[in-house]
Amino acid sequence: MSERGEAPRSESGSDGAAARGAYLDAASTEPLHPVARTTFLAALDAGYADPRRLHHPGRTARLLLDNARAVVAECLEVRSDEVTFTGSGTEAVHRGLLGLAAADAGRGRRVVLAEVEHAAVRHAAQWWGEPTLVGVDRGARVDRDALAAALAEGPAAAVALQSANHEVGTLQPVDEVELPPGTQLFVDACASMGRVPLPRTWQALAGSAHKWGGPAGVGVLLVRRGARWTSPFPADDRSDHRASGFENVPAALAAAAALQAVVAERDDLGARQHAWIARIRAAAAAIGDVDVVGDPERRLPHLTTFSVLYVNGEQLVTELDRRGFGVASGSACTASTLEPSHVLAAMGALTHGNVRVSLTRSTTDAEVEAFCAVLPEVVAGLRDGS
């Protein structure tokens, strides 16, 4: 049994051996993919130079950066000139959403977004001026009538929808949503990029490399050819006019290598993860008085959320951690703001006693079974003590 406060870790023992715990928080960040590590280390030595310079090391760095862009484009089925590397997923969100809004500034300060969007999108919309929030159903899918009504009220500088929810996993049917002609759509795909194919109907889209096993500090911004996009921030004279700051060539290349690897393995891995999450959802539901949240089928393969009635979320996370399982929570007592998750609230889900479980690419069957075995004991213990 690990000590309280010690980081949870995966036990990579042979299948069938009882697992003593696992890191089950891939949705916060996936551990670095081995391919990303190898690529990153090699590129630190080969790709250090300024990719704008004409000398040999500069041309090498430029080649590596262009290669990273080409790999990402191929993985995401877009054009190379539609791909920009940013300093984070959040920066990709800012540049994507606000770049569309800046280009359509004549349409005003309104950004229309679903109530369940990530805080980065909400803050960006707020920064732009007038966010208009559109409600969702119990599964976190946007209310299309309410969206149409919000857009009928007046023009929007941009609309923002996520490809999949980062807390509950529900896939947002982005391609089925109809927008008025000329209205540009930004898609936050940070939770899903690499794990499932992207939606097709957007003008700008953002992803985050550390969510798929790339390094932190790399975001991917896609801007469709023909989209109206203007930089919302000061210009910079770098190799890509949509980005600013010195290019992080080694990290971009490592992110691209990891993306290529996860896209190649996702059919197989995604099917296994989907089944394991179904197992965890069933185990949570079997406890009784547990609100298992999000769409049971049309969801990300690797993540789920449930809320346990009468249990304190912080205690639940702490007790699971004591037993070696690292999970996240959307309960108010676990948040810096002391406000419960706006996603759970928008869905009408129970917000206390909340746990988000998300599987990494190295999660084992034994770990999932061990979690399913420990969960009822932990819940019973906390309910008895309350």
Place this chain on the structure above:
Amino acid sequence: MDPDLVPDLELDCRGLLCPQPVIDLARRIGEVPVGGVVAVVATDAAARHDVPAWCRMRGQEYVGQDTADDGVARYVVRRTT
């Protein structure tokens, strides 16, 4: 909700953090008859979402939200079972 509705039982959960207001509601709703009304007065931000969610999960009726005399939020539930 009906402004003249007078609860059969009012629970003072001011200052209690989640999930305590919901625990108190579950423990004490049995004190009113079926059809009776319980009000939960709570300062905790989660109660606004968790009292209706509790009603859905436990098959009780969430009547709505108003405010206590001191302006603190009050969540009203009708016992149905």
